[in-house]
Amino acid sequence: MKTFSKKQILIVDFGSQYSQLIARRVREVGVYCKIIPWNINKIKIKNLKPNGIILSGGPDSTINRNSPRVQKIIFNMNVPILGICYGMQIMSIQLGGNVVQSSFREFGFSKVYVHETCVLLDDIYDSVDEEGTHVLDVWMSHGDTVSVIPKDFKLIASTKNCKFAIIENKKRNFYGVQFHPEVTHTKQGLRILKRFVIKVCKCKTNWTPSNILKNITENIRTIVGKDEVILAISGGIDSLVTAIILNRAIGKKLICIFVDNGLLRENESSDVTKFLNEKMNLYVRKIVAKSRFFNALSGVSDPETKRKIIGKLFFEIFNEQAKKNKKIKWLAQGTICSDVIESAKIKYNRASLIKSHHNVGGLPKNIKIKLIEPLRRLFKDEVKKIGFELGLSYEIMNRHPFPGPGLGIRIIGEVKKLYCDLLRKADAIFIDELKKNDLYQKVSQAFAVFIPVRSISVVGDDRKYEWIISLRAVETTDFMTAKWAYLPHKFLSFVSTRIINEVPGISRVVYDISNKPPSTIEWE
Ligand code: XMP
DSSP: OOOSOSOOEEEEESSOTTHHHHHHHHHHTTOOEEEEETTSOHHHHHHTOOSEEEEOOOSSOTTSTTSOOOOHHHHTSOOOEEEETHHHHHHHHHTTOEEEEEEEEEEEEEEEEEOSOOTTTTTOOSEEOTTOOEEEEEEEEEEEEEEEOOTTOEEEEEOSSOSOSEEEETTTTEEEESSOTTSTTSTTHHHHHHIIIIIISOOOOOOOHHHHHHHHHHHHHHHHTTOEEEEEOOSSHHHHHHHHHHHHHHGGGEEEEEEEOSOSOTTHHHHHHHIIIIISOOOEEEEEOHHHHHHHHTTOOOHHHHHHHHHHHHHHHHHHHHHTOTTEEEEEOOOOHHHHHHHHHHHTTOOTTOOSOOSOSOOOTTOOOEEEOTTTTOOHHHHHHHHHHTTOOHHHHTOOOOOTTGGGGTBSSSOOHHHHHHHHHHHHHHHHHHHHTTOGGGSSEEEEEEEEEEEEEEETTEEEEEEEEEEEEEEOSSSSSBEEOOOOHHHHHHHHHHHHHHSTTEEEEEEOOOOBTTSOSSOO
16 A cells, blocks of 8 residues: 555564554654564665654663664664664664663653753653752663763763663754653653654654545555455454445445354344444345354364364355455455564564464465455554544444454364353353443453353252353453453352353353463453
8 A cells, every 4th residue: 555644753673562552652643653673674674764763672681792783774864763762772882882781770660850951852841850950750661771872972861770861962863762751651751752753853743534544545446446345344343444444435346244153242143234234334245154163163172273264264255255256356354553563573583472363464375366454554543543533433443352263262172052152141141241330341351251161050959060151351451461350249240140040051150360461361
């Protein structure tokens, strides 16, 4: 797709858990930015023609000789640079300064005392101390510290334990901050980033939902031309927004396919297709393939194998549908930016613990259809803003996510139709009660898990030996880390009673109190 805006910021990712946060903050300001891995080909960097570059933090120590470096070309592109934490340290080393292990490691809140004026900070401060010095409340996370700044750099601000907390090379427009402006704990962080991208890099704030929408729609029309597009729709936010945009762009040339694989939640198949047909005016072709999925999953208990089988069958079904109509040249997917970044991290060997669930990585070789991913450059919060722009309701846009493999990964081990039926009922009770008790929107994701292990219970005079349901509810902003939700005991007790009374076969309900990390949100 065409580049949206001629002005853009590049974020060089050194593996920080906050790189995506930097990007989200820059976009919040209204400026387009892109995250690139630190070791990306230098020609690619040049071709991206950035207006400014931000060097991210990172988990390595810059003192280690083999730690990631800034590609030299970046310093010679004649564009402003902002180094954050690791980014500031590595820039200092590479430009002739030095970094040492600090005797005081700083993790958490700190106060930065501003000694000199600097374009990043003019009029930006949280308080003024007795001597009239401007003070910033910031968030730090570092063990190493810059001990010597490179030639032509100037000290701007310090903390009690870190002399070089902000440095500047005014002539070259290179800046370094040891704290993290991208986290909300740094109260003035967003303003500082805004200063950098607007005032220093001279970017325009045209990255707005209506502009993005207009641009995506035009690009789709240009790319697709007279061809037809098939879209795999699940009812999730990403594929829903993709469908509505495509519908706007190409109307009847869009064919939406909804596959009922038997691994969906209670009433999901009818609710989603009805909503899309009636409310969204989208024609949706429903393919019922329950037995095909159950047969393929029979006897399989390894989670990754289950995921692969389910993914492969989806593709097979879309391919069969596409073959029926020669005009179909495109398969649309609701892939978003974080999926792409995660897969790049896998490629660059930086996130070995991610499950193979992202729609990235292209299509199987035997498929002659091309891929179109209109949301590929957007973060989840941007997709949501576009959803609102398209008129989707708050209720729809704030539904909890549901994984592609569906209940297939919420049944531990082998997937059977009976287990799915029981899980669906228990899950529906849990979600129903969350909604009734005004708790659904207070948690980020909630669901039930089926544990095919029998335990004893005594119901009336009967001794029963039945299966277990685990309830899972988490709070998270990015789904990369999550805390289990402190749901009220009374509420949990009520849900448990309802499940045991209303779902024959289940006689024990447990609540999952594990955080991510180390536990993942899903059980498989
Ligand atoms: P985990 O279990 O990795 O989940 O902590 C993080 C988020 O990703 C969702 N998830 C998936 N989504 N296909 C998907 O489309 C998958 O295979 C998959 N596995 C996990 C999960 O529901 C949570 O929101």
